[in-house]
Amino acid sequence: MTKRILLACAGGFSTSMLVEKMKEAAASQGEDVFIDACSEGKISENLPTDVILLGPQMGHIEGEVKQLVNNEVPVATIDMMDYGMMNGEKVLTVALDLIND
Amino acid sequence: MSKEGTMRVKVQKFASAIQKNRYVNSVSNGLASVLPIILGGAIFTLIDTINIPAYQTFLENTGLKALTSIPPAITIDLLAIYAVFAIAYKTASQFKGDSFSAGVVALMSFLIVTPLGILDDGETMALSYEWLGATGLFVAIFVAVLVGRLSTLILSKGYYIKMPKGVPPTIEKSFAALTPAFAAIILMLIVRGLFELTPYGDVHEFIYTLVQAPLVNLSGNWWAYLIVVFAMSLLWFFGIHGTIVVMSVMMPIWVGLRLENLAAYQAGTELPHMIPGGSFFMVYTALGGTGATVGLAVLLLRAKSKRYKTLGKLAIVPGITGINEPIMFGVPLVLNMKLLLPLILAPLAVSIVAMIATFVGLVPPLRGIGVPLGTPIFISGFLEGGWRVAILQAVLLVVSLVVYYPFFKSLDKEAVRVEGEDENNGGDKKAV
Numbered sequence: 001m002t003k004r005i006l007l008a009c010a011g012g013f014s015t016s017m018l019v020e021k022m023k024e025a026a027a028s029q030g031e032d033v034f035i036d037a038c039s040e041g042k043i044s045e046n047l048p049t050d051v052i053l054l055g056p057q058m059g060h061i062e063g064e065v066k067q068l069v070n071n072e073v074p075v076a077t078i079d080m081m082d083y084g085m086m087n088g089e090k091v092l093t094v095a096l097d098l099i100n101d
Numbered sequence: 102m103s104k105e106g107t108m109r110v111k112v113q114k115f116a117s118a119i120q121k122n123r124y125v126n127s128v129s130n131g132l133a134s135v136l137p138i139i140l141g142g143a144i145f146t147l148i149d150t151i152n153i154p155a156y157q158t159f160l161e162n163t164g165l166k167a168l169t170s171i172p173p174a175i176t177i178d179l180l181a182i183y184a185v186f187a188i189a190y191k192t193a194s195q196f197k198g199d200s201f202s203a204g205v206v207a208l209m210s211f212l213i214v215t216p217l218g219i220l221d222d223g224e225t226m227a228l229s230y231e232w233l234g235a236t237g238l239f240v241a242i243f244v245a246v247l248v249g250r251l252s253t254l255i256l257s258k259g260y261y262i263k264m265p266k267g268v269p270p271t272i273e274k275s276f277a278a279l280t281p282a283f284a285a286i287i288l289m290l291i292v293r294g295l296f297e298l299t300p301y302g303d304v305h306e307f308i309y310t311l312v313q314a315p316l317v318n319l320s321g322n323w324w325a326y327l328i329v330v331f332a333m334s335l336l337w338f339f340g341i342h343g344t345i346v347v348m349s350v351m352m353p354i355w356v357g358l359r360l361e362n363l364a365a366y367q368a369g370t371e372l373p374h375m376i377p378g379g380s381f382f383m384v385y386t387a388l389g390g391t392g393a394t395v396g397l398a399v400l401l402l403r404a405k406s407k408r409y410k411t412l413g414k415l416a417i418v419p420g421i422t423g424i425n426e427p428i429m430f431g432v433p434l435v436l437n438m439k440l441l442l443p444l445i446l447a448p449l450a451v452s453i454v455a456m457i458a459t460f461v462g463l464v465p466p467l468r469g470i471g472v473p474l475g476t477p478i479f480i481s482g483f484l485e486g487g488w489r490v491a492i493l494q495a496v497l498l499v500v501s502l503v504v505y506y507p508f509f510k511s512l513d514k515e516a517v518r519v520e521g522e523d524e525n526n527g528g529d530k531k532a533v
Contacts, residue, residue, distance in 0.1 A: 055342075060112075
């Protein structure tokens with residue numbers, strides 16, 4: 001089944017850049033994933049998903065997002081350096097690990 | 102955990118408390134959802150008023166002038182109408198109520214407290230535009246939040262007429278939906294009646310004079326603006342999206358500020374505010390993103406170290422459109438004491454230069470179009486104030502570059518040294 005990964009930041013701008021990099025990584029690894037980005041206010045409109053990753057600049061609302069999904073979906077904040085360097089491969093691995101746990 | 106790290110957790114809690122406050126959140130999300138139509142109107146303000154005689158004659162002669170002036174009049178000049186619905190909608194959905202009906206009831210409530218008059222012909226009923234635009238924004242916000250909260254409270258606590266068993270649930274539901282509307286009518290009539298007894302005459306005059314105008318004027322001060330900019334940079338230092346946190350509080354005030362400029366621009370009168378919050382921020386202060394990092398993006402491109410050069414290529418295009426997360430987290434600026442000073446100084450420096458240029462009249466005050474995030478540098482300036490503003494942006498790019506230069510130079514030097522050492526220790530690049 002296709003695994004769904006949702007990235008969220010303030011406006012969904014910078015996460016959408018990372019989404020592109022993650023898609024490239026997924027394609028080269030042959031992973032069946034659906035990856036999308038949105039602004040933090042629109043998370044509830046983009047459910048269901050298998051994992052939610054927040055841009056590090058939105059790490060301060062991780063608790064609220066966990067509440068929003070009733071802890072039914074893993075929620076994590078992306079590592080700052082991976083985010084800054086747009087390391088799609090690494091973030092994809094993190095996302096898939098969170099889903100598999 | 103490092104000292105900055107512990108501090109970061111504290112600041113995060115604080116930022117979250119502001120941004121995720123349900124009322125603050127409802128107001129800023131509600132306003133954000135009406136901004137697209139406001140921008141649509143603003144673009145037509147430009148189309149309608151471009152100051153080229155031949156073009157204006159063309160508009161007049163073809164009869165297009167009658168059409169191009171319509172969008173601003175029904176978007177910007179009716180902002181409060183849209184805002185009251187959207188904010189009540191968002192408030193009710195924050196409290197998990199019936200958001201759509203809350204929006205409708207709030208709109209009705211707003212109209213109840215807004216003066217209704219009769220035209221000079223003695224018979225035509227009319228609602229004056231006076232309070233339906235930016236001037237009525239604060240009343241719209243108060244009414245929307247009050248009605249949004251109240252209607253969800255009434256329904257969730259069950260303060261409505263209960264039907265006997267056997268009555269189809271839908272009937273009870275539709276009667277239940279009447280209660281908030283009825284409560285709102287009575288409440289708003291009381292408000293209206295009470296304010297008619299005061300010298301203000303109505304709630305709009307009262308709120309505008311006592312709350313909105315002082316707040317808007319205060320936020321238009323240069324020092325108030327610089328404090329806001331400083332707060333944003335400081336939050337970003339802790340890795341928090343300072344812009345969105347501060348904006349969630351400032352947006353209603355800044356929208357009022359810039360729309361007063363836009364209305365004056367449309368009317369062809371002198372623009373009232375030198376520093377119209379949101380516009381000034383997008384065009385000057387956040388040049389290349391919060392922290393005015395555009396100069397740093399250029400420096401990265403010309404870096405000697407591979408690491409920063411790679412980042413520069415990644416960061417330059419989004420940087421031109423005001424997206425700078427790669428720089429914030431990649432350089433990084435976040436939690437990096439070595440760059441704290443320019444992160445705070447650069448946006449203050451570009452803002453101050455822009456303020457001086459505006460005050461002495463080198464550039465006109467910004468029109469208050471409110472270009473959206475993602476509009477490239479120079480285009481944003483051109484739309485907000487013409488070519489002189491675009492040139493000022495180029496000057497500010499240099500200012501940003503100069504502020505970041507000495508700090509970045511030493512970082513880059515260090516990176517070159519580390520890269521050299523790594524290559525000597527094995528020479529395998531992949532081991533880096």
